[in-house]
Amino acid sequence: MGGTVEVTGLTKSFGSQNIWSDVTLTLPPGEITALLGPSGTGKSVFLKSLMGLLRPEAGVCLVNGVDMVTAKESHRLELRKKFGVLFQDGALFGSMSVYDNVAFPLRAHTRKGESEVREITMQKLDMVGLLGQEHKLPGEISGGMRKRAGLARSLVTDPEIILCDEPDSGLDPVRTANLAQLLLDVNAQTDATMLVVTHNIELARTLPDNLGMLYRRQLVMYGPREQFLLTDHPVVSQFMAGDPVGPIGMSEEVDHSSNAPLLDDYGYPVDGGSGAPSMVRAGARAIEVLPRQLLPASGRPRPATERHARRVASGDASLYVADDEEADRPPALTRPDPLARALDQTGAFFALGLDTIRATFRRPFAARELLDQFWFVTSVSWIPAMLIAIPFGAVIALQLGTLTVQVGAQSFTGAASVLAVVQQAAPIVTTLVIAGAGGAAICADLGSRTIRDEIDAMRVIGIDPVQRLVVPRVLACVLAAVLLNGLVSVVGVLGGYFFNVVVQGGTPGAYLASFTALAQIPDLVVGEIKAVIFGFLAGVVASYRGLNTRPGPKGVGESVNQSVVVTFLLLFFVNFVVTTLYLQLVPGKGA
């Protein structure tokens, strides 16, 4: 029988926006449950909270007895392997073909040989009608096809718990009917516990054993289909009838507001309210006859059907209806505390940094991804770094050359300009360019994957995105910083030599002699140490912002902007700290 999911008092907010509060329900093992609710009521947020992808601020969510809210991430990654999840847009990995996407969980978590992987993958692709499309990339197929490929991927490991976020959206009516039948047949074969979020009334009426509805930040009703579908609850009956008139309005915020029609005790418009009461009642009456539930194509009854009937007959399964007073409660407005938020984000940033260091030593190591990223970061950074290094080295050389002449210490010009370039200018120039070019691209890439649910899909498949995506990107930034720092130092020093010796008429011998007299090996090493630290910071900041992008393209843009600005600020602060420590700990040569 399928896995168990027991939710108690779950509450989730984003900042001051409460999404839902105190949600309590149990998904009966092996049965199909549908979750309904107007757009924006937090159904997707609920699914993600069940899998521990989002962290509710209160409540318990037990999956096979383990609380997903408080469990360690490593424990959650293991538990998520029990889930098969279809995200709203399919959440296919954009760089892999449809075939590789569907085969991915099998390759990641089973020891099956490639021929067996192929057999299972092709069978699932056949099941969702995608044979012949397997070599295409997700960007080359339609939205509905992506959805079906996502469904095939979610089923490929025969999961104990299947969560589907609007499996019908983007599908034509025939394919929606086929998909409903497919989900039912999968349930009949595997006895998996299933939760399906849908807006499709026909699917909601004929597929599930149980239904629940979210509305105005709470679970308004939850229970067996026999009781749910016959209710005259105004919100539920309006939704199930798809009626424009009733308590549900156009948006979550104005529902039931003064702009909405005046409603009687049952939620029907009273005199002066807009809309036709007869239509509402007709709509409500339309669901008074219990529709027939779908039957498995095999003709054999599902194991869940009998268990469900027993639960209903014994009274174990009964309809939960939320308190009306609770429904009328105004949204709980929690004022966001900017200090607590800043501390939270700082803590999360350091946690990602530590996790990145730990994950660097975990196997398997994403060596191919590291090479790709290193090549990418270096190729976008080296030309701007060189172009900045030449005038930067020249300005330092000219300024120091002029100054040393003024104070009669021109014999130290070489040492002063080389040390300024190697210790200060080179690491800073290198990392500013890496953060601006490479870091911005890393943040945009991870941000786009986040808003397309690819990162969450990876977590559900039990792959740690820090190990798979963040480690190679951060290491690529570190390696590119070390390499470019060396190049920028050489270019800067040569530029200094050119301007001091050729332009300002200094002697080559004095330039080099002053350098060897005053500089020491640690002076050169500290430049590379700075490059390592700055490269690490640029990579972690870009990854942190990318993984914590707010929804939508605007969110990605904001993240990229913040990533660059925060890296610059951090860089100058850390440079100050490292330089001060170095000057305290390493006495200058001859001092």
Ligand SMILES: Nc1ncnc2c1ncn2[C@@H]1O[C@H](COP(=O)(O)OP(=O)(O)OP(=O)(O)O)[C@@H](O)[C@H]1O
């Ligand atoms: N990561 C996030 N950060 C901030 N707000 C979010 C985030 N994810 C969702 N929200 C907000 O939570 C609310 C509920 O979103 P959700 O996608 O769960 O709604 P839904 O019921 O699934 O809607 P639909 O039926 O239209 O898909 C929305 O107001 C949304 O803007």
